[in-house]
Amino acid sequence: MVLNALAGFRQTAMDYLAANRQDIVLDFSGDCYNIRLPDEDSPEGNWVSTLKFSDADNLTFASCSCPDGDCCVHLMTAFFSAYDAHGWLPLHHKFNSSFWYALFYKLFMERAHLHADGDKHYSITTSCATVEIAALSPASFTEWLPIVHQTPEPTIYTEKTFLQSALYRIAKRFFFFSEDGARLDLIENSQGFPTQFSMQWEGISLKGEILDFSTLEDLFPKINFSQTSLPGNYGDFSVTAVRVAPEESKIYFTMEPVKQDLKNQPVTQIGSVGYIAGTQQVILPAEETSVSLHIISLLPAELKKQILSLLHYDAEKRPIRYSIHFLRDSSISFSAYLDTPGDLENGELIYPDFCYVPERGLFTVEGLLSPQISFTIKVDQVEDFLNTKGFLIREPGFEVFTDQVPEGQLTYNITQQGVLLFHYNTGDPAAIDIHYGPWIYYSGQGFFLQRKANLEIQDGLIVDADQIPSFIMKHEVVLRTIPNFFAPTPPLKNLFFEVHKESKGSGLYLKPVFQGLEEENCRLFGVFLYRENLGFNLLPTPLQSLCSLPKKVLPEQVPDFIHQNFQNDKLVFADSQLRTPETFELVILSITRPHPSSPLHLHLELKTNIGSIPLGVVLQALKNKKAFAFTKAGFLNFQHCLFQFLKQFISAQKCQIPENTVIATVTDIFKLDALAPLSTHKNINASASDLAFFSQLKAACLPPIPQSLFSTDHKLRPYQNSGLLWLWFLYNHRLSGLLCDEMGLGKTHQATALLDIVFQSAEPTERPKFLVVCPTSVLPHWEHTLATHLPTVSIFSFHGPNKPEHLPPADVIITSYGTLRQNYAKFYKLSFSVTVFDEIHMAKNKNSQIHKILCRLDSQMKLGLTGTPIENNLLEFKGLLDIILPNYLPSDALFKKLFTKKNAAEADDEIIPSQDLLLKLTRPFILRRTKKLVLPELPEKVESIIPCTLSPEQKKLCLSTLKREKAQIQQLESPEEQTVNYLHVFALLNHLKQICNHPAIFFKNPDKYREHESGKWEAFVRLLHDSLASGCKVVVFSQYIHMIRIIMLYLEEIGVKYASIQGKSLNRKEEIEYFTTDPECRVFVGSLLAAGTGINLTAGNVVIMYDRWWNPAKENQALDRVHRIGQKNTVFIYKLMTEDTLEERIHYLIEKKIRLLDKVISTQDSNILHMLNREDLITILSYKDERNGVEDTIDSISDASEEPLI
Structure with a gap:
């Protein structure tokens, strides 16, 4: 196979060898060759070829150091040079059969050693032969040394391996001497046997003697007598019995030596040859040998002439012809012939250059495609076959063209699948085109390579349907040359x-x-x-x-x-089934209840503006986990909230799909009605009691409560009586709720009335038990209220250091959130009729321990009281509902997806589409009234902003603080996304607020407040004196303890009595009583958080907010301490704001956010800190005066007397 690949270089290699044989350097070891071929194109001046043979002349490996590697003219040349000058055999094979190989191999097997016998002399002595070698000159000795000493010896390795031994190298050197022309001299011993031999060549002499006849018989026949000094012409011979072995690619023949005139001389047989002593004549036997057809041209002329004359050899190259046929699967069948098809049926092809027909002789041929006469190229192999051997095909109609196009015209068609196909129309309707990769066969024309045609559009090009538009745009110019590819402008209207x-x-x-x-x-x-x-x-x-x-x-x-x-x-x-319904309605066809206390069994159909379907159709699709359904009611996307809720009926096994029925509790009915209005069919099948019960739930009808159920007159206002009716409705249906009336509207009063009616309506054997959980600050208020309005009920306050080890058997237990958190295990063991959570927003964090405790409490009804159900964000609002209505609202993830803004980039004033749904879902369980709505008689509340200015000292402090934090502000202003340390930014805002209040609190030294100047303090002092001069009692709020300290110091200095509540105050009740009842106590001073909840400050009618809190809800809680039931005077509220500072900017942001809260209260965050985004912070710290159109940045801050930016 290797020689077949190199066959194309044969003639060039022979010419190269003839011109450069003397300069070729060759060496071999065993059957491996290393051959250096001179070449001017090589950087080293020669290319190195490596060959390996198997058997005598079968080349199995070839590699060259030239760029072409494993297929080049150098390898073919190296192959030819590996043969001796007569072209008979490769040199390694000739060497292995030579006298020199046999002699030294014999010595090696006899374990002979090469001895150095002095200067430049070596000897080998065994019982069968002796050899002496001498270097005759220093130069020859220098060349001789590497042969002897290439491998140190003796070693175990060299003793066992002849190829690696010095004896092998010596034998090969004398073999090459003989090939170069050295003559071997043979001398007879005293017995007339040619046992002595010698040679001298290139400064090296060798003398030796064979010591026994058996060794002589083995070695003597291997001598090439034409290379000896013996008399006779051993190159004369005649060739007989020539035969061709096609399977071996060889010619076998017999060489008959020319007969000699022996004149009856005695002949001694030495091995296979005869020897005549004295005359030294050698009689050679006839010998059959062989030669490869591939190197027949290298044979000596006479030998080649004799061999080929006996073969009827035709030296003129003849083209091999082929009959070519296509099989059904597009495979191609080939049958070779010389002159007429079938004339090689008894012949043999000797690939790649010969053809042998026994009756006709040996032919030199060209164009062989395969060693087989008949062969088939499978369809998946045709492309490779054409690439490698297509150029050899010469049959008309089957020739191969790599740079031409077939005769005809390029056209196209669109398949049924929308694929665009290009093909040549040759004009013959019966013609076929067969594609083999980039090759295309055209009937009667041949094989054409399309990729080498260098055309944008070619025959066989396939364009998939989705690629057609871009293909047309890219190749429009070429496509316009194809007939009918572009059509005239169509009369398309739409x-x-x-x-x-x-x-x-x-x-x-x-x-x-x-x-x-x-x-x-x-x-x-x-x-x-x-x-x-x-x-x-x-x-x-x-x-x-x-x-x-x-x-x-x-x-x-x-x-x-x-x-x-x-x-x-x-x-x-x-199709109406593809239309999305605009409205959903659940029509009740029948109502049944197995028992008066059982849930309602509602037989439903789903009605839309498109049509109606039984609800079982929907339930079955949901059970099968379908994402949507095409129905007579339109296209139903099961991601809709209604269907998501209906899934719960399936998972809870609260439905009967074949009967189109769901088993609905009261909360289920509320939720269904919120998601899709419930209506009754005009021919509904239901009992009067069941229908009335449903109608009551649907209309939220609240029957009046008989006054006989009350233990005392609670003196409820009309709106409070409505609230009580709502609470009583929830209790009777085992529901819970949130009472979220605005501060001061009597939530405690309404809750107490509920406990009274529940207690009075209970059966004597079922004494109800109540739990009230509230902040510590309002525990006394609850104790007083319950004792006043529930005189027949036992009350126990579980709080403080002296509380008992176990809960007593009281009707009402009052405790604080902190105490409950520390003693929750005691409460888990009890079951309550009603549990009241006052200021339930304190448990808004779902991850807090108190939230989890409230959820675990066992109570028929849980009632949450709060004036701020949405304090920070909508998920906290959901947290409150999860306490009173577990599992009523969706999971946090789905809730957030449905009811919060999808991303921060949405406009602030964008109203969430699902807001109405959330209101419908929660309306039955939440009641909220405002003072403006239910107490029109409440005195007016007048709010005013008091502008203040910075003192020089405050300006200087602000400037230095901003400069110190310049890096943080610049991070905010950078357009690149990077991590901003918001903790540092908010700390900066706090420092700036402290400076605006008073430098003394910035330095944390309130006792020395007189050493500093503050514009806001001066405004506060004026406002305080004006209010006191008018006879008003004043309430002052601040978030900073040091600021409260300054105010109290000042009041003491001017002799004004005051009351105060701060975070650590323990005498809250006494301080409030003092401010309320003592006319000499003119001022109340409190921290915004400590005094903002659970107290009554209606004795005051002037409120001064010294500084603004981030959370408007907290401010409103504090203001409601004054503006509430019991207030008889107009309340004046003054909010101090330092102009041209962050206080003014925060005020504007608060107003903007509050306007949005009023619009969408259930979708926004009311804590300004939580609301602030990156742009808001930049607005605060890089102020733009919208009134004057001037914008300043941090880079403009300097030590000059400019207005500082804070």
């Missing part, structure tokens, strides 16, 4: 798409409707219109945008596709 359901599966497909081309067969490929038999056209520009619509919609994409495209006027949803 383009629509009909949306259809797939016949199998749940996907959709879009069918284009070409208005004006109804009579033509048209298809759409991107922005191109294809008209059958006419060609392509680019759609008008207004219609091109429609081409982005998908042709098919996978089932998982159907809901989004319909949602996004239902309003598209270019899409026609003719």
Whole structure:
């Protein structure tokens, strides 16, 4: 196979060898050759070829150091040079059969050693032979040394391996001497046997003697007598018995030596040859040998002449012809012949240059495609065959063309699958085209390589349907040369798409409707219109945008596709089952209850503006985990909240699918009605009691409470009586709720009335038990209220250091959130009729321990009281509802997805579409009234902003603080996304607020407040004196303890009595009583958080907010301590604000956010700190005066007397 690959270099290699044989350096070891071929193109001046043979002359490996590597002329040349000058055998094979190899191998096997016998002399002595070698000159000795000492010896390795021994190298050197022309002299011993031999060549002499006849018989016949000094012409011979072995690619022949005139001389037989003593004549036997056909040209002329004359050899190259046929699967069948098809049936091909026919002789041929006469190239092998051997095919109609195009015209067609195919039309209707990769066969013309034609569009080019638009745009110029590729402008009036359901599966497909081309067969490929038999056209520009619509919609994409495209006027949803309903309604066909206390069994149908279907259809689809359904009621996307809720009936096994029935509790009915209004069918099948019960739930009808159930007159206002009716409704239906009336409207009073009616209506044997949990600050208030309004109920306050080890058997237990957290295990063992959580917003954090404790308490009804149900964010609001109504609202993830803004980039004033749904879901369980709504008689509340200015000292402090934090502010202003340390930013805001209040609190030294100047303090002092002069009692709030300390110091200095509550105050009740009842106590001073909840400050009617709190809800809580039931005077509220500082900017942000809160209270955060985003912080710290249109940045801050930016 290796020689076959190199066959194309044969003639060039022979010419190269003839010109350079003397300069070729060759060496071998065993059957491996290393051959250096001179070449001017090589950087080293020669290329090195490596060859390996198997058997005598079978080349199995070839590699060259030239760039062509394993297929080059150097390898073919090296192969030829490996043969001796007569071309008989490779040198290694000739050497292995030589006298020199046999002699030294014999010595090696006799374990002979090479001895150095003095200067430049070596000897080898065994019982069978002796050899002496001498270097005759220093130069020859220098060349001799590497042969002897290339490998140190003796060693175990060299003793066992002849090829690696010095004896092998010596034998090879004398073999090469003989090949170069050295003569071997043979001398007879005294007995007349040629046992002595010698040679001298290139300064090296050798003398030796064979010591026994058996060794002589073995070695003597191996001598090449033509290379000895013996008399006779041993090169004369005649050739007989020539035969060809095609399977071996060899010629076998017998060499007959020329007969000699022996004159009856005695002949001694030495091995296979005869020897005549005295005359030294050698009689050689006839010998059969062989020679490879591949090197026949290297044979000596006489020998070649004799051999070929006996073979009827035709030296003129003759082309091999082939019969070629295509099989059914497009495989190709070949049959070789010389002159007529079939004439090689008895012949043999000797690849790649010879053909042997026994009756006709040996032929030199060309164009052989295979060693076999008949062979088939499989269809998947044709491409490789044409690439490697196609150039040898000469048969008309089957020739190979790499740079031509077939005769004919390029045309195209569109398949049924929408694939664009290009092909040549040769004009013959019966002609066929067969594609083999880049090759195409055209009937009667041959094989053409399309990729080498260097054309943009060629025969066999396939363009998939989705690639056609870009292909046309890229190759428009060339495509215009193809007849009928582009069509005349069509009379297209408009383009629509009909949306259809797939016949199998749940996907959709879009069918284009070409208005004006109804009579033509048209298809759409991107922005191109294809008209059958006419060609392509680019759609008008207004219609091109429609081409982005998908042709098919996978089932998982159907809901989004319909949602996004239902309003598209270019899409026609003719099937009502593809239309999205605009309204949902659940129609009740019947109501049953197995027991009066059982849930309602509602037999329902789903009604939309499109149609109606039994609810079982929906439930079955949900049970099968379908994402949507095509129904007579329209397209139902099961991601809709209604269907998500209906899933719960399936998972809880609260439905009867075949009967289209759900088993609904009261909360289920409320939720269903919120998601899809519940209505009754005009022919509803229900008992009067069941129908009345449902109607009551639907209408939230609250019957009046008989006054006889009250133990005392609670003196409820009308709105409080309505609240009590609502609470009583919840209790009777085992529901819970949130009473969220505004501060001061008597939530405690209404809750106490509920406990009274529950207690009075209970059966004597079922004495109810109540739990009230509240902040520590309002424990006394609850104790007083319960003792006053529930005189017959036992009350125990479980709080303080002296509380008992176990809970007593009291009717009402009052405790604080902190005490409950520390003793929760005691409460888990009890079951309560009603549990009241006052200021329930304290448990808003779902991750807090108190939240988890409240959820675990066992109570028939849980009532939460709060004036601020939404204090920070909507998830905290959900946390409150999860306490009173576990599992009523969706999971946190789904809740956030449904009811909060999807991302921060949405506009602040964007109202969430699901807000109405959230209100419907929670309305039955939440009651909130405002003072303005229910207490029109409450005195007016007047708010005023008091502008203040910075003192020089404050300006200087602000400037230095901003400079110190300049790096943090610049991070905010950078447009690049990077991590901003917001803790540092908020700490900076706090420092600036302290400076605005008073430098003394910034330095944490309130006792020395007189050593500093503050513009706000001066404004406060003026306002305080004016209020006191008017006879008003004043309430002052501040968030800073040091600021409260300064105010108290000042009041003591001017002799004004005051009351005060701070975070650590223990005498809260006494301080409030003092301010309320003592006319000499003119001022109340408190921290915003400590005094902002659970107390009554209606004795005051002037409120001064010395500084603003981040959370407007906290401010409102504090203000409601004054503006509440019991207040008889107009309340004046003054909020101090330092102009041109962050206080003014925070005020504007608060006002903006509060306006938004008023619009969407359940979707926004009322803690300004939580609301502030990156842009808000930049607004605060890089102030733009919108009134004057001037914007300053941190870079403008200097030590000059400019207005500071803070």
